Amino acid sequence: MTLQTFTDEPAHVGELRRTVARFVAAHAPREKRIAWDKAHDWPRDVYAEFNKLGLTALTIPEAHGGAGQDIVAAIAVIEELAQAGPALAGPYIHTAFYGGLNLSENGSDAQKAEYLPRLARGELFFAYGLSEPDVGGDLASVTTRARLEGDEVVIDGAKRWCSGADWADVLYTLVRSGPAEDRYRNLSFVLVPRTTPGVTMQPIEHANLRYMASQDVFFDQVRVPAANIVGGESMWNQGWKILAGRALDVEKLEITAVALGIARAAVTEAWDYAQSRIQFGKPIAQHQAIRHKLVTARTKLQAARHMLYHAAWLAGEGRPCSIETSMAKLFVADTGVEIALICQQVMGAYGLSDAFDMERHVRDLLGMPIVGGSSDMQKNNLAGLWKL
Secondary structure, eight states: OOOOOOOOOOHHHHHHHHHHHHHHHHHOOHHHHHHHHHHTOOOHHHHHHHHTTOGGGGGSOGGGTSSOOOHHHHHHHHHHHGGGTHHHHHHHHHHIIIIIIHHHHHOOHHHHHHHHHHHHTTOOOEEEEOOBTTBSSOGGGOOOEEEEETTEEEEEEEEEEETTTTTOSEEEEEEEOSOTTSTTSSEEEEEEETTSTTEEEEEOOOSSOTTSOOEEEEEEEEEEEGGGBTTOGGGTTOHHHHHTSHHHHHHHHHHHHHHHHHHHHHHHHHHHHHHHOEETTEEGGGSHHHHHHHHHHHHHHHHHHHHHHHHHHHHHTTOOOHHHHHHHHHHHHHHHHHHHHHHHHHHGGGGGSTTSSHHHHHHHHHTTTTTTSOHHHHHHHHHHHTTO
């Protein structure tokens, strides 16, 4: 067995990091980050300025107006945007990953021609319609039904935890399209424009990732062209192949990059605070109890970074990476919680105050072992992949 372990970050990725870092520093100061979180929203004007950098093209082939797929670079963009929390990283993912990556991998020729150039320009947002009121990780059990009627697909049912569905242009929706007993052979993905008649929504209040209000989405005799079946009509009842494909492996990486970025922001804030806060005549960073906490947090952060970028490198090289992406999601999500709580303890009562970012970092990181494929689901995936 040969293991690839060490590689330098490409120079262009480093330059992208510096570009995004400068943008975040200029356009996302602390007071705005706190205001966006309280408003449960994201800043359209700031994101429009960011979009001029053209970075949503990083997940889209050049043939369709993109920059050529560069997974490591796109993951680095997410990490840097997450220094401001999820308010900019979230919308970027809805375009570059939910839309650009998924359709680059799974779209029909017509879908690629229609959507990818606009996604590369950052003009569209996608949202997922996967989970349901009674279906979380067991997506093969979805009950939202779809049937073909002539050249249309008719959809009835309900989805839950649809992040950004109220402002996304297209809902990337998983439906049951065949007999209930044909598990894994009765699923399809359908592109449903948000404004389609019969689509209604109800917001769900939640404490984490408050760049959006997650939505319950209801489909009542929703009709879309059969051409909206992801991959074309030949992919009817072939949704499990899409769900278990490369796009899902990379999907685990984008939320992991958010977790890493927020954990890094938490370490930075606690680190700076500990060097400026004076107690017993010296900065608290000079007290052993505090410096041990900071060293532990920074060490965990570095381990998390290695896990994420090794998996991203494999994905970008087109190598098998189902194991590595699941390990990265599991490790970074769980370790992010540990880092958040350590850093909050360093800041004491100020870590609970809305005068700092820390309390938001904690809220966002506490949810990471749950969202985007829970830690328990990753353990199940890994046990299966390792044939345990």
